[in-house]
Amino acid sequence: MVESDDLRFTRMALNNGSGAIPALGFGTLIPDPVATKTATKAALEAGFRQLDASERYRNEKEVGAAIQEVFKAGKIKREEVFIATKLWNNNHRPERVKPAFEASLRRLQLDYVDLYLIHTPFAFQPGDEQDPRDANGDVIYDKGVTLLDTWRALEGLVDEGRCKAIGLSDVSLAQTKEIFEAGRIKPAVVHVESHPYLPQWDLLDYCRQNGVVLQAFAALGHSSKPNLLEDPVITAIAKRVDKTPAQVLLAWAIQRGTALLTTSKTPSRIKENFEVSALPEEAVREISEGIKSRVRFNSVVETGVPGFIPRG
DSSP: OBOOSSGGGOEEEOTTSSOEEESEEEEOOOSSHHHHHHHHHHHHHHTOOEEEOOGGGTOHHHHHHHHHHHHHHTSSOGGGSEEEEEEOGGGOSHHHHHHHHHHHHHHHTOSOBSEEEESOSOOBOSSSOSSOBOTTSOBOBOTTOOHHHHHHHHHHHHHHTSBSOEEEESOOHHHHHHHHHHOSSOOSEEEEEOBTTBOOHHHHHHHHHTTOEEEEESTTOTTOSSOGGGOHHHHHHHHHHTOOHHHHHHHHHHHTTOEEEEOOSOHHHHHHHHOOOOOOHHHHHHHHHHOOOOOOOOTHHHHSOOTTSOOO
């Protein structure tokens, strides 16, 4: 599934024949609109060729403005950049999928996206409110639609040609199997939290067996505690191979067969996160087998409420 000797430019083939996804991806979950635009431009200029967006981040407009500025400068072409965005929970009803998708395209100023993901398997009350709550402050879920119903609506977007591939996000192995087995178009990408504290080996094995790309978010731990970047196994390897702890974690993710996302607002850090080179195989094994801690940093898989996005 991996198509390059140079880790920075590794691409992973998609199972529907629509091309390949760059393993190194830049996530745009940045609350500040100005910082979003600056960071997105910096990521493209540093070499990132995969961008991950979402209607729920409320900054697709800024991501789109950054993309268009870079394209208009003439150094990077649209077809060179793999762009993904996501359907949010309040738009799971089949009749709401296409309007939500088209709204994302307008904000991003794009004619098509390379990948469209169902952001979580949880359906919220349909409407304009992204975080619908009852009088007690509890999320109002929508029991009138299934994940497969929503998936079939995404299949229609692929048929229309404005979305090259579709996938799932924040799902379990059981949910992945359900959609893979029932779907007319198979998920090309499964986007989940994954890092040495949450390696998701069973899900990764299933994805490998079925030609699905597992894309890891929070690959560096999202600055949460316990801090992955300070893990003694990671820091010892970083010192040994003369790399930063972040570069070690990103290399491990690619070398074990996953794509990944990394996010930063700082241009120097963005450049550092792109300068990834291969680790010795014994270092990859040391991380995979030597780190025993198990921590999930984002509870979105339990409720559909994203742990890294503030309510508002």
